[in-house]
Amino acid sequence: MQGTIFDIKEFTVHDGPGIRSTIFLKGCPLRCIWCHNPEGLSSAPQLMITQNGCTGCGLCRKPCDHPRCQGLGRCAFRCPQGLVKIAGERVEAKDLADRMLRQREFFESSGGGVTISGGEPLFQPAFLMELLERLAPLHRLIETSGYAPEEVFRQAAERCEHVFLDIKHPDDAVHRRVTGVSNKQILKNLSYLKQSGLPYTIRIPLIPGINDDPAVIRQIAGLLKGERGALQRVEFMPYNPFAPAKYEMTGMPFAYKKPRDNDLDSLPLEEFHALGIQTKVL
Numbered sequence: 361m362q363g364t365i366f367d368i369k370e371f372t373v374h375d376g377p378g379i380r381s382t383i384f385l386k387g388c389p390l391r392c393i394w395c396h397n398p399e400g401l402s403s404a405p406q407l408m409i410t411q412n413g414c415t416g417c418g419l420c421r422k423p424c425d426h427p428r429c430q431g432l433g434r435c436a437f438r439c440p441q442g443l444v445k446i447a448g449e450r451v452e453a454k455d456l457a458d459r460m461l462r463q464r465e466f467f468e469s470s471g472g473g474v475t476i477s478g479g480e481p482l483f484q485p486a487f488l489m490e491l492l493e494r495l496a497p498l499h500r501l502i503e504t505s506g507y508a509p510e511e512v513f514r515q516a517a518e519r520c521e522h523v524f525l526d527i528k529h530p531d532d533a534v535h536r537r538v539t540g541v542s543n544k545q546i547l548k549n550l551s552y553l554k555q556s557g558l559p560y561t562i563r564i565p566l567i568p569g570i571n572d573d574p575a576v577i578r579q580i581a582g583l584l585k586g587e588r589g590a591l592q593r594v595e596f597m598p599y600n601p602f603a604p605a606k607y608e609m610t611g612m613p614f615a616y617k618k619p620r621d622n623d624l625d626s627l628p629l630e631e632f633h634a635l636g637i638q639t640k641v642l
Contacts, residue, residue, distance in 0.1 A: 363487030365456070366399050366447045366479070374642055376501040376522060378472025381460060385488065386448050388480040390505055391540035392528065393616040394567050396603040400479035405448030407432050408609040413441050420444045447610070453487055457494030464498060473499025473521070482508035482516060492519035503563070506546035513549040514556075522592075523560040525550060529571045530579040538570055547583070554589040562594045566627075569619040572599075574628045581631035593638035598622045 367384040375382045387403030388395075395401065399408055405428070417440065424435035428446055436446045460474050467473050474495055481488050481502050492500055502516055503524035517523050527546070529535045535543035553560045564580060566572040571580075584591065599622055607614035629639045 361453045361487050361490045362450050363453060363456075363484045363491070364403060364405070364448050364450055366397075366449070372475065375475040375477065375503065376473065376524070377499065378467065379470040380467070380472040380475050380501075381463065382475040382477055383456065383460075383491075385476060385478045385481045385484050387483040388478055388505075389483060389507055389541060390480065393538050394565070394570070394599070394603065396600040396606065397479065398603075398607050398610050398612050398614075399447035402448075403483065405432070405446050405450075406610060407434060407436065408445045408447050408606075409434075409611070410441075410443040410609055413443055415441070453490040453494055457491055460495055460498060467498055471499075473501065475501045475503060475524075477503040480505055480507065482512055485512045485516070488516055489519065492516065506549040507541055508545070508549070510545075510548060510552065514552060517553070517556065517558055521559065523553060523558060524563050525553060525560060526563045526565065527580055527583070528565060528567075529576065530583055531576075534570075538567075550583065554587055554591075557590055559590045559592055561592045563597060564594065565597045566599055566622045566624075567616075568599055568622055572622050572627075574626055577628050578631050581628070581635065581637075584632070584637060585635060588635075588637070591637065593640055594632050596624075596627060596639065596641045598624065598641070 364386040365383055366386045369382045372380045372382045384400060386400055388401050399406065419438040420434045422435060424438065426435060426437055429435050432446065434444055436444045476488065482504055500520045501522040501524065502520055506513065506525050528539060529543065532543050599618065604614050624641055632639050
C-alpha cells in the first residue's frame with residue numbers, strides 16, 4: 361500500500377512518551393484558518409519556494425526529467441540556493457515501517473516510538489492501517505483531529521498504544537466557521553476514547569481570539585466531566601507564529617490575523633485540576 365507523506369522528524373520529544381520519530385501524512389479534510397502546516401492540507405505533492413535569496417537565474421523553470429517534478433511546473437533540484445522543494449512523497453507502507461523498525465532498539469531504550477501526524481493521518485485510512493500494523497511491536501501513537509467516520513477512528517485507535525486527540529472548539533457553529541467542518545463527529549470519537557480503555561491525551565491548540573478565552577477553555581473542561589477512561593492529561597499548545605511564512609512558500613493565502621498573543625497566565629487550569637486531570641502547557 362502506498363501513501364503520501366510530507367515530512368519525517370527524528371528525535372521529537374513533544375509527540376508522545378520518550379524520544380520518537382514523527383511521520384506527517386499529507387491531506388486533511390479540515391481547513392483551520394490558523395493551520396501551521398499548509399503543505400499538509402492537499403493530498404497531492406506541491407512546491408514550496410523560498411522567495412528570499414532568489415537570484416532570478418531561471419534554472420528552476422527549465423524542463424527536467426526528474427519523476428518527482430513532473431506536473432509541478434518547476435525543477436526542484438536545480439536551484440543553486442536550494443530554495444525550491446517538493447512537499448509530498450509517495451512511499452510504501454512496508455518501506456516506511458522497515459525504516460522505523462531499524463531504530464527499534466533506540467526507541468525501546470528511551471521509552472519512545474513512532475507518532476503519525478499530519479495533515480490528518482485518518483485521511484489516508486488504508487495506508488495508515490497497514491503502516492500501523494507493520495510498525496508493531498513499536499509504541500504507536502496517532503495525533504488526529506478526530507474528524508473521521510467512527511469505524512475508521514476505532515480501527516486506527518485499536519492499532520495504537522496511545523492517541524492524541526485535538527479539541528479545537530466546543531461550539532459546533534464556531535467550529536464550522538473556523539475549521540470548515542462540524543465537531544459532532546469529533547465529539548463522538550471522543551466518547552469512544554472515553555470508554556475504550558486506550559490511553560489518550562487531549563490537545564488544545566490555543567488560537568488567539570478563537571478558543572484561548574478562559575470561558576471557552578472551561579467549556580472544553582466540561583466535555584471531560586464524568587467517565588474519562590484512560591485520559592492521561594490535557595496539553596495546551598500556544599499559537600505557532602511562524603505559519604505565515606509557510607503560506608508564502610506554498611503560494612497559498614493566509615486569512616487569519618492574530619489579534620494578540622496568548623495570555624497563558626489566564627488559562628483556567630484549575631477547571632481541569634478540580635476534575636483530577638493533569639495539564640501541561642507545551
